[in-house]
Amino acid sequence: MSQPFAKLPAWADYGLLPLINLIVAFLVAGLVVLLVGESPIDAAVLMVKGAFGSGDGVGYTLYYATNFIFTGLCVAVAFHCGLFNIGGEGQAYIGGLGVSLVGLWLGNFLPWWLTFPLAILASALVGALWALIPAWLQAKRGSHVVITTIMFNFIAASIMVYVLVGVLKPAGSQAPETRVFAEGGQLPGLGWLLDLVGLSMRSAPLNVSFLLALVAAFLVWVLIWRTKLGYEIRTMGFSPKAARYAGISELRIIIITMMISGALAGMMALNPIMGAQHRMQLDFVAGAGFVGIAVALMGRSHPAGIVLAAILFGMLYQGGAEIAFDMPNISRDMIVIIQGLVILFAGALEHMFRPSLQRIFYRLGRAKNRTAAAAIAGGNQ
Template identity: 65%
Template structure:
């Protein structure tokens, strides 16, 4: 039997909150099982992420990366595609950012380098998504499999480039040279100080503003343009979209190019905004977290931003919790994040049938 449709506010707000509450309840039981107080652990986690200026800065820094990768997954979702190659696309996007910064940082100011680096990151990320998209559209190769494979290829490519091509002579660590001032994004400590938040050494930088603009741009694209309408139609009913004249090749390739470009933009945050050089593993799993962010945010830009902030809280607050409570190790923090992903993603429809029956019964009683 087809589940009863839910009110929009239930689908977008109540159901994610219910899934999230159950995830934290299960995590609390695990914390209780090892002899720690779940309420005290929650207090430390929230204070570590939101209770002081530097913690807020780190939370926003992590959230910035998750906004980009979450938007990347969300755009593909709307076209009926499951792009789990954000990790590799962000890796290669970092190469695009680094190439621009290494070429220009000694000659121009950051405000000239930054837009070119953003274009470089987006272009390299989009290029890395093109081959899986083309294979999906023309050969039927499943985009999930090809994007997974391309994640590993990207990691191997970056190791070779950082060791044999980009590393300065005599340097042993796999990284490029440090960028000069012209290749560094400004920090947002001054802006945050205007609202009374001292972010200290937190690396929250200008890419946060770009991430929010990207979320607004994705909203415009998906719900205010013809291309976005075609993508949503294609994702909802492929056969009907093709019958209406929508080209599956064009939609698949364009959606994946936009998705890969957004993932590539993520590299601005750590490469140009924090480390000021290209490092191995600078993505830090943000491409995979973006999948959970898009699922929890229901592939809507506003939901993606909110979910990215939640995972920013988990990352920063989890680090503080592991420091304050040695019994709660980093592995347990990863477990808590995994529970959130499990209930927000894999078990997304766990409570939907019951809620559907509840609201359907309420609607019948109201009609009677």
């Protein structure tokens, strides 16, 4: 069966195809909602209303989106190099150590605009170092980065439980969390941003790390498509053989890419720790590292797509919490299912609809050519 494959126009490749995948994922998720005995349409309405219907809804949606932009970028940068970094969860968790140390120590005597850049550096550094080991093992010892980063998630979780329960917990406290940071360790909110569009944020934790996430997305775009390093990363991702032939050091690129990836994941810790809770709590990442996989796949590893996908997942998180009030059978775990379905349809099954779409475009193209040819022939007579 030799099928003539028309090349899809860019808008279909980057817009239509992901949209179809997304719609299918949501249809299947709707089936689960039906199975639970609720109406999928009511659930969807509740969700959108919860996420965008009020000022604090929008605030929460963008707050969650901030986390997902960071972790999505983390996965995407590694994807460009042909690496699958499942360790975003652990890298973000460990990155919390960097944020907390800056917040606990420097937060006492420095203003926030001085602690913030230092905390960015600290979290990025810790996250990058946590990604360095799997990177080195992949590049040097050939152990698969997927397995090692999964293992490092578990190891990070154990370390953080140990640190939070045994070391950073203030004396006399029962809860496994650090003390609340002083004034200098707290990031200002973005209430003024929502005020501009006439919404009131109230208690929503949206803060300046959202802006940092947008800057990071732009920088990742510059890195991947406008620098020599980005070119080398993409070459390695397309064809390791070609990269080797071109004299690109595999070891260097893998290690640098994974460290950038880990640094992006580590920076995610700023948002919940310094931005929202002003202290480090147990399990503050709450699966955001894994959501990053879905976000990166849906955004097709492009920063602009990732920001949009992150906002969509932010909506799911915030709206999902709202649904749980009205439909007790649908909890946050519904998001995990949607996440899985998005990964399945936008990731593993991304080719499923492509051939039929290509066939449709091919037929359309041929029909257009034929009418054009007929018109020309008609003109000649």
